Amino acid sequence: MKQKLLLIYLTVILVYNGYTQEFTAFGLFGKGKSMKLTGGLNSTMMLNSSSDGSGGNRVPFTMIVGGNLNLFFKGYNVPISFTYSNAQVTVTPPVFFNKFSISPTYKWATLHLGTSSMEFSNYSLTGHQFDGVGVELAPGKFKIKSLYGRFLRGSGDYLVSNAAPSYNRKGYGFAFDYDIEKFKVGVSLFRASDDAVSASNIPFELNIQPKENVVSTISSSFSPIKDLKISAEYATSFLTQDVNSIVTSKIKNGIFGGMIKTNGSTTKNHAANIKANYTLNSIDLGLEYEKIDLNYRCLGAYYNQNGFENILLKLSLPLFNNKLFLAPSFGKQNDLVDTVFSQKSSRFITSINATYTPAPKWSIAGAFSNNSAVTNYRNLDNIANSNNIVPYYLDSLQLILLNLNANLNVNYQLKSTSDIQQTISASYSLQKSTKKEGDYFINEEDNIFHNSNIMLSTNYPQSKVQWTIGYNYNLNTIGLTNKTTANGVNFSFGKKLFKNKVNSVLSSSYNSTFNTSTLMRINITNLRFNISYLYKKKHDFKLIGIIQFRATDDPIKQLNQSVTNTIFSLNYNYSF
Numbered sequence: 001m002k003q004k005l006l007l008i009y010l011t012v013i014l015v016y017n018g019y020t021q022e023f024t025a026f027g028l029f030g031k032g033k034s035m036k037l038t039g040g041l042n043s044t045m046m047l048n049s050s051s052d053g054s055g056g057n058r059v060p061f062t063m064i065v066g067g068n069l070n071l072f073f074k075g076y077n078v079p080i081s082f083t084y085s086n087a088q089v090t091v092t093p094p095v096f097f098n099k100f101s102i103s104p105t106y107k108w109a110t111l112h113l114g115t116s117s118m119e120f121s122n123y124s125l126t127g128h129q130f131d132g133v134g135v136e137l138a139p140g141k142f143k144i145k146s147l148y149g150r151f152l153r154g155s156g157d158y159l160v161s162n163a164a165p166s167y168n169r170k171g172y173g174f175a176f177d178y179d180i181e182k183f184k185v186g187v188s189l190f191r192a193s194d195d196a197v198s199a200s201n202i203p204f205e206l207n208i209q210p211k212e213n214v215v216s217t218i219s220s221s222f223s224p225i226k227d228l229k230i231s232a233e234y235a236t237s238f239l240t241q242d243v244n245s246i247v248t249s250k251i252k253n254g255i256f257g258g259m260i261k262t263n264g265s266t267t268k269n270h271a272a273n274i275k276a277n278y279t280l281n282s283i284d285l286g287l288e289y290e291k292i293d294l295n296y297r298c299l300g301a302y303y304n305q306n307g308f309e310n311i312l313l314k315l316s317l318p319l320f321n322n323k324l325f326l327a328p329s330f331g332k333q334n335d336l337v338d339t340v341f342s343q344k345s346s347r348f349i350t351s352i353n354a355t356y357t358p359a360p361k362w363s364i365a366g367a368f369s370n371n372s373a374v375t376n377y378r379n380l381d382n383i384a385n386s387n388n389i390v391p392y393y394l395d396s397l398q399l400i401l402l403n404l405n406a407n408l409n410v411n412y413q414l415k416s417t418s419d420i421q422q423t424i425s426a427s428y429s430l431q432k433s434t435k436k437e438g439d440y441f442i443n444e445e446d447n448i449f450h451n452s453n454i455m456l457s458t459n460y461p462q463s464k465v466q467w468t469i470g471y472n473y474n475l476n477t478i479g480l481t482n483k484t485t486a487n488g489v490n491f492s493f494g495k496k497l498f499k500n501k502v503n504s505v506l507s508s509s510y511n512s513t514f515n516t517s518t519l520m521r522i523n524i525t526n527l528r529f530n531i532s533y534l535y536k537k538k539h540d541f542k543l544i545g546i547i548q549f550r551a552t553d554d555p556i557k558q559l560n561q562s563v564t565n566t567i568f569s570l571n572y573n574y575s576f
Contacts, residue, residue, distance in 0.1 A: 039069035039080075040575035051564040062086065078104035110136040118147055120175045120188040123235035123271040123292075124215045125300035130171065143177040143186075151299065154198025167210045168198035171300065182223045190215045191259055192299040196243055209242035212260040213299040232274040239297055241265035269293035269306070286314040294336045309334045312349070328352040347371055361413040371403045404432040421459045428452045450475040464496035472511075486513040505530040518556055525549040542571040 046062040066083040080102040101114035112118070112134035119126055125147075132149015154168030155161045171192030178185050194210035202208050214237075221231035238251070238260055247264025260266075273290040289311050296306035312331035319326065331349040351369035358364070407429035414422040431449040455470035474486040488511030496503050506529050513522045527547045534540050546567040553560050 036072040037069065038072075038576060039067065040573060041065075041067040042571070042573045044569060044571045046567065046569045048567050049565070052561075077106065078102065108138040112136070112147070116147075116149075118145060120145065120173060120190060120300070121217045121219070121233065121235060123233070123237070123296075124188055124217050124298055125171075125173055125190045128300050128302060141179050143179065144174070145176075145188075146172075146174040148172040151192060152194075154195060156199060158199065158201045158203070165199055165202045165206060165208050167194035167196065167208075169194045169211075169299065173300070184219075184221045186217075186219045188215075188217045189256065190298070190300050193260070194243065209265075210244065211299060212240040212243050213297070214238050214256050214259045215298045215300065216256045227279045228276070229278075230274070230276045233272065235271045237269050237271070237296055237298055238262070239267050239269070239299075241267070267295055269296040271296050271306075282318055284314075284316045286312075288312045288314070291336075307336045309336060323357050325355045326352065327354070361416075363411040364409070366408045367406065369403075369405045371405075404430070404434075406430045419460065419462055421461065423457045424455070425457070426452075426454045446477070446479060448475075448477045464500060465494070467491070467493045481517060483516045484513065486511060488512060501534050503530075503532045518554065520552070520554040520556070522553075523551045538575055540571075540573040540575075542569075544569040544571070 042065070044062070044064045048060055048062075062085070064083070064085040066081070068079065068081040070080075071078040080100075082100040101112065101116050103110055103112045103116070105111075115129055115131050116134050117127055117129045118134050118136070128151055130147065130149035130151045132147065134147035134149070135145070137144040149171065150168065151171050152166050152169035153163075155163040155165050158165050169192055171190065173188065173190035175188035176186060191214040193212040196210040199208075199210075215235060217233060217235040219231070219233040221229065223229050236254070236256070238254075238256065240260055240262060242265040243261055243263070245263040245265045249262035249264060249266050251262055251266045251268050254268075269292075271290075271292040273288070275286070275288045277284065277286045279285075291309045292306045294307040297304045310331060310333045312329060314327070314329040316325070316327040318324070329349070329351050333347040333349065335346065349369070349371050351367065353367045354365070356364040407427065409425070409427045411423060411425045414424055416422075429449075429451045431447075433447045451472075451474050453470055453472035455468060457466070457468045459466040469489070469491045471489050472487060474484075476484045476486075488509060490507070490509035492505060492507035494503070494505040507526075508528070509524075509526045511524050513524075514520070525548070529545050530542070531544075532540065532542045544567075546565075548565045549562070550565070551562045
């Protein structure tokens with residue numbers, strides 16, 4: 001409670017100062033002076049309540065305060081940022097709410113301190129935040145990056161901790177690039193390891209073990225002839241899944257593998273890609289190939305895609321004096337699996353995107369893709385059975401998944417004058433997935449989703465008034481009998497007031513959803529207002545309110561319930 005009151009007090013003081021006077025300290029910095037200070041402060045307070053007492057599964061009160069400062073002095077640039085929130089976040093991967101970072105820059109050198117993130121490669125360090133220090137140097141044709149810091153915080157004793165179980169993870173790395181006009185080469189190395197004593201009493205079934213990882217990459221891009229550009233990248237990852245394992249390793253370490261402790265849980269995997277793009281006049285032709293080994297993983301990324309091989313051919317070309325633009329692509333993706341697995345899949349990818357502008361008032365865009373995934377199942381139990389009770393023709397089965405996606409968007413300008421601008425737009429999208437076993441389609445498992453809407457938008461530039469009205473209809477079918485329909489209307493009205501300093505928007509929507517299998521119907525009505533005020537081009541205030549009425553009628557569960565949720569948010573942003 002003391003923290004909440006302190007944050008509210010600070011926000012009020014800052015708002016009060018914004019109205020009464022500018023901060024006198026900022027007068028030391030300005031135009032024509034060797035020292036300049038810029039930045040801003042932002043804060044958000046949110047209140048949430050519900051008529052059933054649940055609060056819509058949201059925290060009743062949330063406070064977020066953030067800010068940034070940028071100090072410039074004789075070529076030195078020192079940015080500082082921070083964020084604080086009372087929100088309790090338990091999602092994975094962890095989200096950094098409370099953080100502080102400073103990144104001073106001088107000419108071609110940048111130093112990162114605090115909570116930062118850096119990029120080496122999509123197969124190595126990419127977007128993972130860390131607490132520590134990082135350096136980026138770009139002298140001439142060279143680019144050098146290095147870092148050291150903590151990537152995960154250990155949870156300690158799981159039996160007494162409210163945090164998700166994790167080990168304290170530290171890492172370091174460097175990246176080097178050399179770039180000339182038609183040739184570029186780069187290498188990088190990243191290593192991360194967990195402290196095995198930073199967490200304890202983690203349940204065995206969670207399968208969370210201390211890990212160690214080292215990833216090396218090499219990349220290059222060049223242009224052998226005019227209008228042809230080729231790029232390639234290759235990565236190797238050594239990963240020890242459990243540093244406490246006592247099983248002997250059979251992996252050959254190589255040059256960088258000796259940087260980690262290897263045992264029976266250590267794996268060595270590779271990732272590679274090559275891209276070629278050729279431009280002839282206004283036509284672009286591209287070819288891409290990518291392969292990532294099964295179980296390829298790097299501890300410098302939150303998510304790791306692996307176990308596939310892609311090849312893709314892309315083409316883009318304009319037609320009819322650039323009124324029609326087509327971009328088709330064709331490709332295939334194969335799953336990479338262990339030979340002892342019982343299935344292997346492949347996917348064929350076909351898509352085309354098109355935009356057409358027959359006249360200045362018209363705009364038409366569409367896209368179509370038809371992908372098929374083929375899985376070959378093998379009955380290993382039957383193959384290993386000497387009695388061979390199951391007939392041989394059931395030893396294997398080909399399963400085909402067909403996914404069709406299509407969408408169309410049409411816009412037409414009804415009026416365009418200095419007094420009124422009016423546009424009508426419509427869109428439709430279709431998603432369909434079908435399962436086929438052998439030569440037979442399994443219609444009972446089809447999934448078809450239709451989505452359509454139409455909207456009329458009107459803007460009066462002279463009076464600063466705009467409004468929109470729309471209707472949407474959705475239909476989702478699963479199999480032959482399970483259908484869910486959703487349709488509704490929405491309306492919004494906006495008006496700028498007080499010499500365009502106050503912007504007010506009032507909107508409402510009504511949607512009704514019905515399922516034919518459960519006979520359940522849900523009706524939702526939303527009322528929303530948004531008022532924003534800009535004072536002296538530096539102080540931005542926003543007040544947002546949402547009232548939602550939700551009515552549920554479930555005859556099977558004999559439930560007839562009405563719930564009202566309300567959310568109010570006050571935002572303040574100050575920039576200087």
